[in-house]
Amino acid sequence: MRVINALPPRGVPAEQVLAELTRLRSVDLPTHGGTLFSYVYDSGEPDLDALAQSAHALSSHVNGLDPTAFPSLLATENALVAAAAELLGGPEARPVGSVTSGGTESIILAVKAARDSRPEVSHPRMVVPGTAHAAFAKAASYLRVELDSIPVDPRTLMADPSAMAEAVTAETVLIVASAPSYAHGVIDPVSDIAAIAAAAGIRCHVDACFGGWILPYLRRLGVTVPDFDFTVEGVTSVSVDLHKYAYCPKGTSVLLHRDDRLRISQYFGYADWPGYTMVNSGIASTRSGGPIAAAVATMRHIGDDGYLRLAERTRRAVEQIARAVTTVDGLRLMAPADYMVVCFTSDDPDLDLFVLADELAAAGWHTQPQLPFGDIDASIHLTVTAAVEPTAHRFAAALRDAVDAARRRGRPELPSQLTTMVAAMQPDQLTPQLVGGLAAQLGLTDPDSIAGNMAAVNGLLAVASPRVRERLLVEFVSLLQRPTS
Known part of the structure; x- marks a missing residue:
């Protein structure tokens, strides 16, 4: 492990500090170039990083603790929320929302809002599909909300609305759908799940952190995308990450509520102490304005036409990579690669997926292995971004070579x-x-x-x-x- 001294006896020149940090970064996975299929979202757009970094520097010391003290932050945050609301609001809905540090915070706040809106429920519960993001389990743990995780259809990997409806009780405060699920890129039947929520008088949150920004653009390109946002009656909140397919720097996400009344229980306010009255829309009190300014700069620079173009590049890359998977003996797609995820498994007992992932990594392609879960097979997950398009044709040959190498290597020897x-x-x-x-x-x-x-x-x-x-x-x-x- 590399060791650095963050508090040397004497200050170190700036050039040396930057050189040291550059050396540390040299062992990290590549965040640009279209060869990393998880964790980062690369648009492939030239000069976008420089713009975002400059905008971040302008507002990095602005504090979101008090929006009245820093009106620039209030204006930029409202602008991000307005953009997300326009994209996901529908013709009649005019959602309100807040900017958060990421999808996990957005999800935690959606669960908090649902819980706190029902103070009469002493043991609140939420019903989620088994493929819901782990952030819901984290929210359940932090907020002491019982998590009812319902197995999905093992064939389609979609949530099972009938099973979820049976799990709803008088203590259920929230029901959840994914658009799409992270693991396999499958959109749950949001309309059916939202109808369950409406009939039971509970909230319905759609986790569109992963795909919420790109799905509307894919629809405009002719891709069949089922309704998943506020166009669906019964959907009360939606989360969408800007640091994913809006290609903003980490960490920016937006949590939208259908109206002010639904959002109010998201806030935390406290005046019972001698200091300032604390009012927070999110988990953090002090928040840097840097990520928010960088997000506004990124989105304004790309623009609506740019996002449509980036979605088209992503779609072409997905098609090429999915086609490459289907042409390799022993591999099969876990689900149709309809949006921006390619997820595949192996039906060949001589082909170990985890060895395959290592062989791909050795060749410079960094994927995300996923462990078996219940009736769901182990798989390899690829999050495909616009930056992958120029490299997608090379991935096909690399995949075939890696499969051959994995078969030769065999399964890992474990005692x-x-x-x-x-x-x-x-x-x-x-x-x-x-x-x-x-x-x-x-x-x-x-x-x-x-x-x-x-x-x-x-x-x-x-x-x-x-x-x-x-x-x-x-x-x-x-x-x-x-x-x-």
Whole structure:
């Protein structure tokens, strides 16, 4: 692990500091160039980074704690909300909203708003499809809302409205749909789920963090996109991330509510102390204006016509990559690649998906392996952005070569005693010492060398229960996130 001293005895020249940071960045995955299929969203537009960085610098010290003190931040935040509302509002709805730091915060606030709108419910619950983003589980944990996760149709990977309707009780305050789900890129039947919410008198949140910005543009290009936003009666809130397909710098997201009355329970206000009265629309109190200014600059520079063009480039890239997957023996798409996700699995017992992901990484293509879950097979997830279009034709050849290499390499060799132990393990058996020993055994003690060497790790996690996976990775990340001398 690389070690730096953040508080040296004497100050370090600016040039040296920047050089040190550049060296640290040299081991990171590439954020530009169309070869990283997760975590980052690259438009491929020249000069966009420089514009966003300049705009960020202009407002980085502006504090969103008090919008009356910094009217520039109020104006830019309202502009972002207005743009998202126009895109997702429909002909009659005029949503209101707030800018947040990302999709997870937007989701947590949507759950908070639903919970706090029903103070008479002593044990609030929310009903989500099993493919809902993990942020809902995080919100449930933070806010003490019980999570009712309902299995999806194993064939379509869509939420099952009938099963979700059966799970609604008098204590349910929220029901959730995804547009699309992150793992497989499938849009849930939002109209059916929203109708359940309306009949029960509860809120319906559509998690469009992932696709909310690009889906309207894909529809304009002729792609069949089912209604998922405020055009659907019964939808009360929608989240959409600007740092995804609006290609704004991280972290900016928007949480929209159908009207002011629904939004008011999102706020936190407190005056019962001798300091200033605190009023927050989001989780954070102090917020830098930098990301918001950078988002406005990015969106104004790209413009509506630019987003349509970027969506078209994304669609072409998706088509090329999906076609490449379907031409390789042993691979199959998990779901139709209709939007901006290509997700595939293997039906060949001699082809290990986790080894395939490592082989792709070795060739410079960084994908996201996904572990098996219930009746859902393990898979490889590709988030496809506009920047992928120029490289998509190369991916086809790289995929065939990586499949051949993975077949030759075979499955990772894991001691049967180890896999048996992990499969039978309970979460409370995992101590820092045990996890540290496993990390050393698997060669994971140096974060710089982890990427591209994960087949054995994923193979081990695949035999563990979800609760054990959680605990294993929590303990492992805890090992990584500690100062070293």
